[in-house]
Amino acid sequence: MLSDRVTFITKALIVVGPYLGRAAIRRVAAYGHSWTWRNTPDAKNIVVLGGSFAGTELVRGLTETLPTGNKVVWIEKHSHFNYIFNFPRYSVLKRHEQRAFIPYDFIATGAPLGILTSIQDEAIAITDAHVLLASGERIDYACLAIATGSTQPLPANVSCNKRSEACRELQGAQQTIEASPNIAVVGGGAVGVQLASDIKDFFPTKDVTLIHSRDRLMNRFGSRLQDYVLTALRDELKIRVLLNERPKLPVGGNFAQSTSLTFSDGHEEFDLVIGCIGQRPNSSLLKICYPDAISKENSRILVRPTLQVFSATNPTKNLPIFAFGDVADHSGPRMGRAGWTQAGVVLENILSTIQGQAASRRYVPDIFIEGAIKLTLGKTHLVFYAVENGEHGSDFLIPSRDGKLDLEAENAWKEYGVDFKQLWK
Numbered sequence: 001m002l003s004d005r006v007t008f009i010t011k012a013l014i015v016v017g018p019y020l021g022r023a024a025i026r027r028v029a030a031y032g033h034s035w036t037w038r039n040t041p042d043a044k045n046i047v048v049l050g051g052s053f054a055g056t057e058l059v060r061g062l063t064e065t066l067p068t069g070n071k072v073v074w075i076e077k078h079s080h081f082n083y084i085f086n087f088p089r090y091s092v093l094k095r096h097e098q099r100a101f102i103p104y105d106f107i108a109t110g111a112p113l114g115i116l117t118s119i120q121d122e123a124i125a126i127t128d129a130h131v132l133l134a135s136g137e138r139i140d141y142a143c144l145a146i147a148t149g150s151t152q153p154l155p156a157n158v159s160c161n162k163r164s165e166a167c168r169e170l171q172g173a174q175q176t177i178e179a180s181p182n183i184a185v186v187g188g189g190a191v192g193v194q195l196a197s198d199i200k201d202f203f204p205t206k207d208v209t210l211i212h213s214r215d216r217l218m219n220r221f222g223s224r225l226q227d228y229v230l231t232a233l234r235d236e237l238k239i240r241v242l243l244n245e246r247p248k249l250p251v252g253g254n255f256a257q258s259t260s261l262t263f264s265d266g267h268e269e270f271d272l273v274i275g276c277i278g279q280r281p282n283s284s285l286l287k288i289c290y291p292d293a294i295s296k297e298n299s300r301i302l303v304r305p306t307l308q309v310f311s312a313t314n315p316t317k318n319l320p321i322f323a324f325g326d327v328a329d330h331s332g333p334r335m336g337r338a339g340w341t342q343a344g345v346v347l348e349n350i351l352s353t354i355q356g357q358a359a360s361r362r363y364v365p366d367i368f369i370e371g372a373i374k375l376t377l378g379k380t381h382l383v384f385y386a387v388e389n390g391e392h393g394s395d396f397l398i399p400s401r402d403g404k405l406d407l408e409a410e411n412a413w414k415e416y417g418v419d420f421k422q423l424w425k
Contacts, residue, residue: 008386008396011368030064030110039114043071045140046350047131049123049285050147051076052084054325054339056107056416058145061347063111070354071115073139075131077122080104080163081416084156085336086407088194089376090170091155092177092202097170098423099409101163106417120161123148125288126321143350146301146309146323147339148282153254155276156191176255180272181206184261186249187276188212188241189220193229194376195276200237201378208239209270211261213246213277221373222395225385232377249275281327290319300329305362306349307342320353322346324363332365341370368393376403 046066048059051074062072080101090097108116121133131139153159154173158166177183177199183206185196196210210217210233216226217233233239247261256273281300286293292312293302301323304310307330309321324330324342332338342363349359365371372386380403387395410420 004396005398007394008384008398011388026061026064033064034110034112036068037066037112037115038068039071039112040069043069044142044354045073046070046143046145046354047073047075047139047141048145048147049075049131050149050325050327051078051081051104051107052147052149052325052339053336054149054343055145055147056081056104057340057343058147058324058346059107059116061343062350063108063115065347065351066115067351067354070142071117073117073119073141074107075119075121075123075133075139076104077120077161078166079120079161080166082158082166083409083412086409086412087157087170088155088191089198089407091173091195092198093405094171094174096406096409097167097174098163099406099413100170101166102413102416103418103422105422109417123285125285127289128319131285142320143353144321145346145350146285146321146327147325147343148285148327150279150281150326152191152279153275155195155274173255176257176272177274178203180257182269182271183207184209184211184268184270184273185276186211186247186261186273188214188217188243189276190218190373190375192276193217193233195274196239197233197237197376197378197381200239201381208237209242210239211242211245211247213244215243217241217243218375221385222387224395224397225373225375225383228383228397228399229375229377232381232383236381237378249273249277279326283327290321295329298329301327303328303330305364306359307346307363308349308359318358322349322359330363330365332363333367333371335370335373337372338365338370341366376407379403379405 059074083100086100090100121135123131124134125132158169160166160169185192196208200208217229218226245263250256250259254275259273260267260269283294283301290311293309303323307322307324309319309323324346325339326334345361345363348361352359368388374384376382382400382403384398413420
């Protein structure tokens with residue numbers, strides 16, 4: 001374990017050092033940009049759709065680098081940044097849910113006045129020149145970046161766009177879980193594992209069953225993490241784990257009460273069944289104008305290595321449209337750090353495009369950084385796991401028993417430049 005920790009830190013420093021250097025240069029350049037950019041009446045719109053990890057990183061980068069004659073129009077349906085990493089925990093833990101919704105105040109800190117227009121709305125369709133919003137408004141664009149992510153129900157995400165309503169959604173989940181003695185969680189990915197372990201650790205007397213369709217939990221990761229997680233769930237928390245089972249989820253929602261599931265050996269009754277499976281990429285806005293830019297296999301948006309959208313029927317046309325994050329069909333992990341990296345690629349390519357040059361920066365995933373995961377296994381038990389690039393690369397597993405109940409929400413607020421004290425204002 002010591003070797004893993006030391007080796008990982010050493011490798012991380014090799015990667016993080018140059019990144020911090022580039023970040024420092026970017027901050028200096030941003031300060032100069034804030035004095036030189038000028039608001040002009042004929043400025044072209046660089047439109048960004050989506051305000052999660054990927055979208056906000058791009059918006060911030062654009063406000064620091066766009067040349068005069070261009071401005072950012074940012075369209076996001078939520079009133080606050082949804083810190084979805086904490087949603088499974090806050091579906092169980094009471095009186096913490098507001099901490100998962102961070103004000104968007106940080107997004108234009110230090111940016112020149114007029115460079116950013118924020119619109120709380122939802123994009124429902126795009127043409128070759130406009131974005132159509134749910135309100136009926138049409139926004140023209142010179143360049144468009146799509147970071148609309150994917151849709152999942154609780155405990156992975158909330159359906160409400162306002163913080164007050166989203167908090168009530170999480171509170172409803174808390175109450176339902178607390179009132180249910182016998183709970184089944186369907187789906188053995190990160191969300192299912194974290195939810196099942198939290199339910200059992202906060203409510204030890206409950207019967208908790210975790211059900212997964214594959215022969216291993218966390219099947220997107222290495223066997224070392226898979227074995228560690230299975231041992232923690234079965235031996236420490238006494239969670240019943242059923243593998244190679246694919247029961248049909250009940251109709252009527254992700255939190256189905258007083259229902260049964262059908263397994264290979266028969267039916268079983270549960271007080272509550274919670275589904276933690278499936279993502280639906282928010283790619284439908286392309287269906288009218290660019291239907292062939294949506295993958296028929298996974299519904300994600302087809303992109304070039306430059307993260308530029310391309311249509312299968314017209315693959316040589318260079319569209320001024322980019323897609324990244326969970327909604328795009330790229331080769332990288334579908335995690336927050338990958339979205340940040342991709343935002344940097346899109347930023348450079350947008351700057352090239354508006355200057356009349358070809359988009360040339362290619363996205364090459366760094367699995368060691370972008371694919372690393374910090375997985376909670378109950379109140380304070382967590383494990384950090386990362387894999388080196390390459391098929392035969394080493395992996396690193398670093399367990400800890402020092403996790404915080406609120407999953408260090410204050411650090412998330414600081415990371416996005418917002419004072420945590422605003423939560424109580």
